[in-house]
Amino acid sequence: MEHRGLPNPRASVSFQSLRDRLDAFGFRPRRRLGQNFLIDPNLVRAIADSLPLTRDSTVLEIGPGAGALTFELAKRAGVVVACEIDTRLVDFLTEALRDQPEGDRVRLVAADALGDGGLSEPCLTALAAADAFSRGWVCASNLPYSVAGPLLAALATAEVPPTEAVFLAQLEMAQRIVAAPGTREYGTLSVLLSLAWSPTLLRRIPRDVFRPRPRVESALVRLGSPGPLATRPATERRAFAAFLQALFGGRRKVLRNALARTWQTPPDAAFEAAALPVQWLTQRPSELAPEELWRVFNA
Helix, strand or coil, rough: EECCCCCCCCCCCCHHHHHHHCCCCCCCCCCCCCCEEEEEEEHHHHHHCCCCCCCEEEEEEECCCHHHHEEEHHHHCEEEEECCCCCCHHHHHHHHHCCCCHHHHHEEEEEECCCCCCCCHHHHHHHHCCCHHHHCCCEECCCCCCHHHHHHHHHCCHHHHCCEEEEEEHHHHHHHHHHCCCCCCHHHHHHHHHHHCCCEEEEEHHHHHEECCCCEEEEEEEEEEECHHHHHHHHHHHHHHHHHHHHHHHHCCCCCCHHHHHCCCCHHHHHHHHCCHCCCHHHHHCCCCCHHHHHHHHH
């Protein structure tokens, strides 16, 4: 669902002072890392306000960049685990946090947030140290566009997934997340995230609130209200994600043919045993609702 009634953020602060400070650390943005810094303070506050944060909250921020969102999150939460892959920015943030009243609430992790098949070990270790897995945690991020899909899948299949998340993503990615069955954008992420949470496209974000300006439009997305998939064991969620990838890898095939490649039992027999509507077998995977695909997976 997309809300269009929110004001479109256009105001921006000068990037020159930030660039001067980054220059002192020998920093130049790298396109391959998706380094486009958010410079609209109103939008930064709106992102932080999109999460119900208290002093008991633990937030994972993926890619804090120059720290604009990090500082706003630290004003509201008890612990912010900020995972940054670029060591130049780690040095910059370490220095900048010394000047922030809430800097001691930020735990800076110099590592990639994405590991082998999920969230990285340094990221998970920092969350565990903050007691996040027993108390619950949320995620906020200006997602690097090139790895947004794998990072979101990693959140959905984590041993203990976040209860909520809010993030900036490429508009095309955001539209895939909230896509409805039967549309071109509907796919693995649409199904996975809609069963794990309730995705909402909050607003479109113009290019001019970033520096350097990205080539594409962005969007602010919220994953709220954990769904039925979030309570399932991580092994089951990962198996479902792999099942979806196999199905949508042959999205032009009808379901019967797509399942025949991976199921040992003939699909018609499996459907009869599970009391599933046999007409689903004549449809493409992209025509079935997330709840229907979950039933097929469990057949």
